[in-house]
Amino acid sequence: xxxxxxxxxxxxxxxxxxxxxxxxxxxxxxxxxxxxxxxxxxxxxxxxxxxxxxxxxxxxxxxxxxxxxxxxxxxxxxxxxxxxxxxxxxxxxxxxxxxxxxxxxxxxxxxxxxxxxxxxxxxxxxxxxxxxxxxxxxxxxxxxxxxxxxxxxxxxxxxxxxxxxxxxxxxxxxxxxxxxxxxxxxxxxxxxxxxxxxxxxxxxxxxxxxxxxxxxxxxxxxxxxxxxxxxxxxxxxxxxxxxxxxxxxxxxxxxxxxxxxxxxxxxxxxxxxxxxxxxxxxxxxxxxxxxxxxxxxxxxxxxxxxx
Amino acid sequence: xxxxxxxxxxxxxxxxxxxxxxxxxxxxxxxxxxxxxxxxxxxxxxxxxxxxxxxxxxxxxxxxxxxxxxxxxxxxxxxxxxxxxxxxxxxxxxxxxxxxxxxxxxxxxxxxxxxxxxxxxxxxxxxxxxxxxxxxxxxxxxxxxxxxxxxxxxxxxxxxxxxxxxxxxxxxxxxxxxxxxxxxxxxxxxxxxxxxxxxxxxxxxxxxxxxxxxxxxxxxxxxxxxxxxxxxxxxxxxxxxxxxxxxxxxxxxxxxxxxxxxxxxxxxxxxxxxxxxxxxxxxxxxxxxxxxx
Numbered sequence: 122x123x124x125x126x127x128x129x130x131x132x133x134x135x136x137x138x139x140x141x142x143x144x145x146x147x148x149x150x151x152x153x154x155x156x157x158x159x160x161x162x163x164x165x166x167x168x169x170x171x172x173x174x175x176x177x178x179x180x181x182x183x184x185x186x187x188x189x190x191x192x193x194x195x196x197x198x199x200x201x202x203x204x205x206x207x208x209x210x211x212x213x214x215x216x217x218x219x220x221x222x223x224x225x226x227x228x229x230x231x232x233x234x235x236x237x238x239x240x241x242x243x244x245x246x247x248x249x250x251x252x253x254x255x256x257x258x259x260x261x262x263x264x265x266x267x268x269x270x271x272x273x274x275x276x277x278x279x280x281x282x283x284x285x286x287x288x289x290x291x292x293x294x295x296x297x298x299x300x301x302x303x304x305x306x307x308x309x310x311x312x313x314x315x316x317x318x319x320x321x322x323x324x325x326x327x328x329x330x331x332x333x334x335x336x337x338x339x340x341x342x343x344x345x346x347x348x349x350x351x352x353x354x355x356x357x358x359x360x361x362x363x364x365x366x367x368x369x370x371x372x373x374x375x376x377x378x379x380x381x382x383x384x385x386x387x388x389x390x391x392x393x394x395x396x397x398x399x400x401x402x403x404x405x406x407x408x409x410x411x412x413x414x415x416x417x418x419x420x421x422x423x424x425x426x427x428x
Numbered sequence: 429x430x431x432x433x434x435x436x437x438x439x440x441x442x443x444x445x446x447x448x449x450x451x452x453x454x455x456x457x458x459x460x461x462x463x464x465x466x467x468x469x470x471x472x473x474x475x476x477x478x479x480x481x482x483x484x485x486x487x488x489x490x491x492x493x494x495x496x497x498x499x500x501x502x503x504x505x506x507x508x509x510x511x512x513x514x515x516x517x518x519x520x521x522x523x524x525x526x527x528x529x530x531x532x533x534x535x536x537x538x539x540x541x542x543x544x545x546x547x548x549x550x551x552x553x554x555x556x557x558x559x560x561x562x563x564x565x566x567x568x569x570x571x572x573x574x575x576x577x578x579x580x581x582x583x584x585x586x587x588x589x590x591x592x593x594x595x596x597x598x599x600x601x602x603x604x605x606x607x608x609x610x611x612x613x614x615x616x617x618x619x620x621x622x623x624x625x626x627x628x629x630x631x632x633x634x635x636x637x638x639x640x641x642x643x644x645x646x647x648x649x650x651x652x653x654x655x656x657x658x659x660x661x662x663x664x665x666x667x668x669x670x671x672x673x674x675x676x677x678x679x680x681x682x683x684x685x686x687x688x689x690x691x692x693x694x695x696x697x698x699x700x701x702x703x704x705x706x707x708x709x710x711x712x713x714x715x716x717x718x719x720x721x
């Protein structure tokens with residue numbers, strides 16, 4: 122069996138009196154691993170600890186065989202795509218990614234070439250010379266991913282990378298992540314949406330209240346999630362047209378309108394997402410701008426698991 | 429969804445033979461951070477504040493020259509006419525060195541890393557193979573160049589409006605160079621100090637304001653060595669027109685006036701700047717930043 126890419130032993134992190142992560146011992150294998158948990162579960166804390174942004178309050182972290190805290194050399198092999206939507210807004214995508222990869226020891230020409238390649242990989246070449254401030258949410262997510270992979274790291278750590286993407290870009294990004302894994306990269310990807318994680322990998326870490334509840338095969342819990350109604354928030358150009366389509370689906374339990382959006386409850390999230398992706402490819406309901414899933418679906422499962 | 433309608437697969441990064449890379453040296457990394465930060469600093473939310481600050485003496489100088497040009501009365505103190513160069517000297521000390529330089533240093537110095545933390549962009553810099561200290565050093569260099577680029581033209585404009593009157597450029601040019609050097613030394617020393625204050629403390633602005641407008645003012649009029657703990661003492665030692673103000677404060681200052689020698693004053697200002705930047709780099713290297721979710 123291959124050596125684990127990330128190992129933690131009794132890892133804990135406190136923010137003052139508040140526990141962010143509690144006594145986590147885990148060995149993450151190579152390949153794609155999904156870190157699944159509701160908002161506030163400790164996913165971001167875990168990712169910040171394994172990317173050396175936070176110092177453990179207790180316990181140890183080893184990434185690719187090296188300690189990560191205060192070890193800048195380790196970042197040659199790690200690419201991190203953070204959750205926060207923060208950028209140097211006045212820079213173009215190309216200039217920003219180029220500037221960042223220069224910090225990895227690339228000279229100017231190499232950096233520009235690597236940045237262009239990474240931007241092409243996330244399908245953003247057309248917008249490379251636009252200022253990031255003018256990017257859509259999905260484009261911003263993709264340029265964040267470009268800066269993470271620009272130095273061709275062996276380990277990619279992606280914090281909620283699909284947030285804000287439209288259904289088709291989601292599918293393309295998931296495929297991209299799987300392609301990277303096939304090329305030998307290891308990827309840790311966090312999400313609060315089981316459906317997303319499941320489409321990338323069957324290997325998951327379930328996290329809640331700062332503890333790892335389970336690790337292993339996602340299929341063992343997928344049945345659980347299907348027994349709970351799944352809420353999907355869809356911001357669409359024509360929400361009423363979209364809702365009309367939804368009403369024809371047996372698995373749609375309820376729907377309500379919000380400003381420019383439809384909030385749907387479905388009993389079969391897999392089938393719903395698949396149909397929505399197909400629908401988005403047609404012009405029948407106009408553009409689908411954003412699809413998000415509030416974490417209450419997963420929360421329900423966690424409540425069930427920890428009972 | 430326009431570009432997403434085609435179902436073509438996005439091109440994945442082709443496998444490449446990884447090239448062994450060396451991390452940039454501390455200085456090289458700092459220069460790269462400087463490149464990344466300079467434009468951002470020049471066009472930040474503080475730009476208007478900075479423009480107002482350095483524009484203030486220019487406006488005052490234009491007003492004084494305007495009054496003189498329309499035949500207004502000369503400024504007099506104790507019956508003596510205050511000439512343009514005297515007003516210029518007064519402005520260099522009281523406006524530039526005692527107000528604009530410390531305030532700019534406080535505003536930018538304390539925010540060197542805080543701005544990146546607040547904007548949550550620090551993650552991109554701290555997950556690269558460079559020493560964290562290089563981030564602070566690069567941003568300090570950006571602060572230094574950015575403020576020097578703005579303050580020195582302001583000082584030169586005021587000099588041409590006020591300081592030159594009745595004298596030749598050749599005759600007073602060395603004095604102008606000295607004043608420019610003083611401003612630069614002030615930006616260095618105060619900037620370094622406040623970079624450390626910003627890295628070390630939770631309320632850096634408050635601490636900085638108390639230091640500049642409380643402690644330093646007081647220390648300069650108290651006899652003894654406490655003044656050696658201020659930046660303004662070393663700056664004042666280099667300014668011939670430092671105590672030409674009127675009033676009780678200036679009188680007290682003149683009574684206890686002491687000066688450091690030129691080499692000591694210059695050396696101490698450079699040392700203060702460098703030492704506090706070094707300390708700030710150490711703090712940044714050890715500190716963790718918890719970004720608000």
